[in-house]
Amino acid sequence: MTADVVLDDVTVRFGPFTAVDHAQLRIEPGEFFSFLGPSGCGKTTILRTISGFIQPTEGAVRIGGRDMAGITPNNRPTALIFQNLALFPMMSVADNIGYGLRVRGQSRRKRQARVDELLDLIALSDQGGKMIDELSGGQRQRVAIARALAVEPQVLLLDEPLSALDLKLRQHMRRELRAIQQRVGITFIYITHDQGEALTMSDRIGVMNAGRIEQVGRGRDIYDDPKTEFVASFVGENNALPGRVAAVAEGLAAVETGFGLLRGRNPRGLQPGQPAKLFVRPEALRVRPQGFAADVADIAYEGNLTHISLRAGDTPLAMLIGAGDHTQPPNIGDHVTLGFAEHEATVLPAGP
Amino acid sequence: MTAATGHWLVLALPVLVLAFFVISARLEKRSIASFWRRNGTAVSIYLLGAVGLWAIFMIVLPQLFMVEMSFRPKLPPTQMGGPRDIYTLQNYKYFLFGSTSSTDSWNVIHLRAFAITIVASVLITLFNFAFCYPLAFYMAQVATAARVRVLLLMLIAPYWINEVLRAFALRVIFAGSGVLNRALQGMGLITEPFDFLGADVAMYVGLSYAYLLLLVFPLYNAVESLDKRQIEAARDLGAPWWHIHLFIVMPHAKPGIASGCTLVFMLTSGALAAPLVLGGPRTLWFTPIVYDRFYQAFNWPQGAAYAFILLLTCVAFVLAVLRLSRLSLGEMTK
Numbered sequence: 001m002t003a004d005v006v007l008d009d010v011t012v013r014f015g016p017f018t019a020v021d022h023a024q025l026r027i028e029p030g031e032f033f034s035f036l037g038p039s040g041c042g043k044t045t046i047l048r049t050i051s052g053f054i055q056p057t058e059g060a061v062r063i064g065g066r067d068m069a070g071i072t073p074n075n076r077p078t079a080l081i082f083q084n085l086a087l088f089p090m091m092s093v094a095d096n097i098g099y100g101l102r103v104r105g106q107s108r109r110k111r112q113a114r115v116d117e118l119l120d121l122i123a124l125s126d127q128g129g130k131m132i133d134e135l136s137g138g139q140r141q142r143v144a145i146a147r148a149l150a151v152e153p154q155v156l157l158l159d160e161p162l163s164a165l166d167l168k169l170r171q172h173m174r175r176e177l178r179a180i181q182q183r184v185g186i187t188f189i190y191i192t193h194d195q196g197e198a199l200t201m202s203d204r205i206g207v208m209n210a211g212r213i214e215q216v217g218r219g220r221d222i223y224d225d226p227k228t229e230f231v232a233s234f235v236g237e238n239n240a241l242p243g244r245v246a247a248v249a250e251g252l253a254a255v256e257t258g259f260g261l262l263r264g265r266n267p268r269g270l271q272p273g274q275p276a277k278l279f280v281r282p283e284a285l286r287v288r289p290q291g292f293a294a295d296v297a298d299i300a301y302e303g304n305l306t307h308i309s310l311r312a313g314d315t316p317l318a319m320l321i322g323a324g325d326h327t328q329p330p331n332i333g334d335h336v337t338l339g340f341a342e343h344e345a346t347v348l349p350a351g352p
Numbered sequence: 353m354t355a356a357t358g359h360w361l362v363l364a365l366p367v368l369v370l371a372f373f374v375i376s377a378r379l380e381k382r383s384i385a386s387f388w389r390r391n392g393t394a395v396s397i398y399l400l401g402a403v404g405l406w407a408i409f410m411i412v413l414p415q416l417f418m419v420e421m422s423f424r425p426k427l428p429p430t431q432m433g434g435p436r437d438i439y440t441l442q443n444y445k446y447f448l449f450g451s452t453s454s455t456d457s458w459n460v461i462h463l464r465a466f467a468i469t470i471v472a473s474v475l476i477t478l479f480n481f482a483f484c485y486p487l488a489f490y491m492a493q494v495a496t497a498a499r500v501r502v503l504l505l506m507l508i509a510p511y512w513i514n515e516v517l518r519a520f521a522l523r524v525i526f527a528g529s530g531v532l533n534r535a536l537q538g539m540g541l542i543t544e545p546f547d548f549l550g551a552d553v554a555m556y557v558g559l560s561y562a563y564l565l566l567l568v569f570p571l572y573n574a575v576e577s578l579d580k581r582q583i584e585a586a587r588d589l590g591a592p593w594w595h596i597h598l599f600i601v602m603p604h605a606k607p608g609i610a611s612g613c614t615l616v617f618m619l620t621s622g623a624l625a626a627p628l629v630l631g632g633p634r635t636l637w638f639t640p641i642v643y644d645r646f647y648q649a650f651n652w653p654q655g656a657a658y659a660f661i662l663l664l665t666c667v668a669f670v671l672a673v674l675r676l677s678r679l680s681l682g683e684m685t686k
Binding site for chain 2: 078084087089099100103147151
């Protein structure tokens with residue numbers, strides 16, 4: 001069984017500090033949804049509000065259509081996986097997984113069957129008798145998932161559970177988490193500051209900044225079509241060229257920057273005279289016969305990719321050339337002119 | 353064997369123990385030279401001297417002499433070391449069977465006092481645990497740092513008052529015309545003053561109160577080291593509050609519970625001030641009996657024997673409980 005999660009104008013305040021600011025969102029049943037944002041952006045607060053450890057100051061959380069006001073964490077159809085996993089060190093793996101069933105008063109025999117089933121799911125079939133400290137990091141991870149799944153939650157909440165693992169294991173666990181989610185078919189809500197995790201695993205991503213959900217969408221949409229300055233600069237690398245809108249026409253805007261008049265898409269419908277930033281991805285930036293001038297400061301060759309650092313006046317810029325692009329990378333110290341395709345740049349309102 | 357040889361044996365034992373440690377250090381290839389090198393001459397001499405003196409003169413020798421004394425008969429000073437000063441079990445026999453002139457086959461009075469002391473100490477320890485655990489949990493997991501400081505101060509401050517004074521203060525409260533009786537009479541709950549001292553209420557309150565603090569601190573430390581998220585995880589998985597305490601917090605705090613309860617049990621069973629000051633006229637607690645052996649009967653060997661019976665029983669009891677709860681002595685100090 002799975003359920004949708006609705007945040008209806010949820011605000012959470014701690015004294016004068018607003019941790020979550022009017023969050024409005026519906027997470028579909030069976031969806032893998034990620035909250036992505038820097039630390040302190042309020043994403044963990046949102047998760048703890050959904051799980052019931054924090055009550056919203058304003059607004060309501062609805063799970064499966066039911067208002068969760070006043071319902072304690074142990075009575076919600078959610079299960080939370082903690083950042084440090086919070087496995088019980090004095091219990092065996094099997095007892096950890098069976099804990100939720102034990103508090104529900106299930107008989108040892110019935111419990112055992114379910115625990116065995118879950119041990120199979122996480123591929124630790126013969127390790128049920130081990131203690132937690134005998135397991136590797138990845139195995140602990142999987143035990144934490146099994147313990148949460150044992151109580152058959154409709155929504156699984158994950159609070160950066162991969163952050164303690166090394167890079168290789170983290171990448172492996174991404175695939176594994178996604179596979180487990182598709183097998184059990186329940187809603188996963190995942191918290192991360194790692195855009196790689198969010199982009200690879202999620203059906204949709206909510207990008208958060210300073211308590212506000214800035215943009216919600218599929219990973220590709222968020223990367224290709226950021227709607228705010230924060231999203232554009234936080235998700236993926238981006239070159240920001242500040243200026244003022246000079247003219248608009250047919251969904252495009254021309255921005256008067258320090259490097260001349262540059263054109264990009266105008267998704268927010270900016271009007272001439274407004275302060276703006278033009279964002280262009282490193283992979284969209286190219287050496288061209290015409291454009292604005294820059295000096296090549298450094299080149300890092302990585303095989304399939306070449307990272308090129310440039311300086312245009314005081315502004316550092318990044319350019320990325322793929323091995324399959326059939327473009328000849330410049331040399332350090334070269335004086336080049338840069339350009340990009342209009343539809344690959346985005347003009348967004350500049351923040352205060 | 354005469355007492356003279358016994359004395360030599362007692363003095364030789366610490367030397368033998370020291371020799372054992374030196375030899376075992378040698379066997380493990382831990383050279384004394386490296387100890388010297390690591391600490392420097394001055395510090396090394398201080399460490400060895402201080403630890404050695406402390407262990408031998410404060411702990412080992414007095415106890416050994418008491419053990420030795422407990423096996424000797426009570427003799428006038430002129431006959432000490434004489435032909436009648438031989439090792440005997442008569443002091444231990446007296447505890448079990450009483451004097452030879454007694455008609456009872458068992459020394460009922462002393463044995464009963466002994467049993468009451470052990471059982472009551474267990475009950476007081478359990479009561480103290482039930483009282484301290486919620487407090488320790490609140491301080492360790494719920495309260496803010498500022499509130500914990502205030503609470504700790506409030507807990508510690510009463511213990512600046514010495515034990516005897518505290519006991520007499522309780523006597524003032526519980527006496528026939530004391531504060532408590534007058535308050536109860538004033539409220540019309542009782543017409544005649546209740547004999548709290550005779551019913552041993554005052555003594556048990558005094559005993560519970562005396563070592564309360566020694567349980568709060570180990571419990572507080574043990575519960576404090578529990579990750580809050582473990583409690584949250586259990587709650588999230590649907591555990592009711594009592595289940596979390598019984599199966600998450602207490603197993604984690606087991607070493608602290610064990611060390612605190614051991615301390616309280618040992619000290620309560622050996623407490624002297626509260627039973628002496630607060631005990632009723634018919635009260636028989638074991639420690640005043642031991643005290644009487646020394647200062648009323650002037651029978652030091654018998655007093656030593658009684659004290660050792662109490663000590664050994666308590667140690668055996670504690671070790672048995674630790675064994676049952678699958679704890680080692682090493683874990684308790686964690």
